[in-house]
Amino acid sequence: MAVLALGLLTRSFVWAAHTCSVAQQEFRSMLTVQFTVDQRIAKLTIPSSLTESEYLTVFVEAPGAATSTVSGEELFIQTDEGRAPFRSGVVLHAMRRKGRRLTFWVTTGAGEHLCSWQPPIYAVRDHFPGSGADYRTLDPYARRLFRRIGEPIEWDTYGVTVRETDEFRIDGALMTLLAIAPGYVILRDPAPSPGLRTIQGPGYDTVYRIVDARMSIREPQAKRSFLDITITGLEGIKHRVGMVLINRSQDKIRLLCGKYPSRYKEWNRGQDREEIKWVEFMPRDVQTGVYEYSCPITLIPGAQPVIDASLVEHDPKPVIRWRPHF
Secondary structure (H helix, E strand, O other), X not given: OOOOOOOOEEEEEEEOOEEEEEEEEEOOOXXXXXXXXOOEEEEEEEEOEEXXXXXXXXXXXXXXXXXXXXXXXXXXXXXXXXXXXXXXXXXXXXEEOOOOOOOEEEEEOOOOEEEEEOOOOEEOOOOOOOOOHHHOOOHHHHHHEOEEOOOOEEEEOOOOOOOOOOOOEEOOEEOEEEEEEOOEEEEEOOOOOOEEEEEEOOOOEEEEEEEEEEEEEEEEEOOEEEXXXXXXXXXXXXXXXXXXXXXXXXXXXXXXXOEOOHHHOOOOOOOOOOEEEEEEEOHHHOEOOEEEEEEEEEEOOOOOOOEEEEEEEOOOOOOOOOOOOO
16 A cells, blocks of 8 residues: 555544444545454445435445454444444445435444444535446556555446446456445455456456555655655556655655646645645656655654555546546
8 A cells, every 4th residue: 555654543432341443544535444342343445425315335344253243242333224233245225415424333232322433525416437338448547547456446337237246356356345336336356466457347347557556764864854655566558657645644744746736626625734746757767567756755753644645647549538427
């Protein structure tokens, strides 16, 4: 993952004999929450943007869980649409309703609320692009928008109806279905690795480029520190690549490289705490699929900054035309 620190927002609650904590992690267009009650864990992954009254099907992840009980009490994740126990693969339904915050609660079988999570959902009017068979030749576009190794993967369905029983595979290996939303699904790679990966689903296949972006801070040299970035999985790129560096801890670190991309102002949602810098590189800068870059920084000594990154390859002759879906 292209993050120096995980950047988890964690809150803890104590209710009766149980301690319930909520840890949120943000990705490019998704949110993952981890509920921990005593030593029992359950995770959900959902989109970070939803339209009004958008219906979601979410699948619970419960790492290493053989039972959904703590001290003999059954644990559930609950929404206004229903509830699901702390067990992997169990389906939970949710809906964002107009004028109301989407909320997930952790409860006992007796209905006691232990903790809750209200995801910071970005409200959108509609999703892009529209449905239709003309959007299913996705390889050129999918290669241009890179995914990062180990993170959940959004897979656009483009008009294909996805059922809870449908299977998705990446290079032949069965993927975990995390969520179904109108127009796309969220999947987990069972064996993450960088490079061009083929995802097979109902209706068509898609090739994605998955990269591994690693960052480290180099000790001060001549009174200046550096953020060293190494990206692997870039074999075969043919066009310039734009790298968006997202500084989620502006009070601890400042990026002295790149430029601020004004077109990302809306995407940044007006959050001044996030410093965004744009850096470009060419195929000639990539050696055997690896690109290395050093960004000068100012850093508070001992700080644990949170830096994220997104990458996109710029094709001068795009084959996909975007249009709104009404």
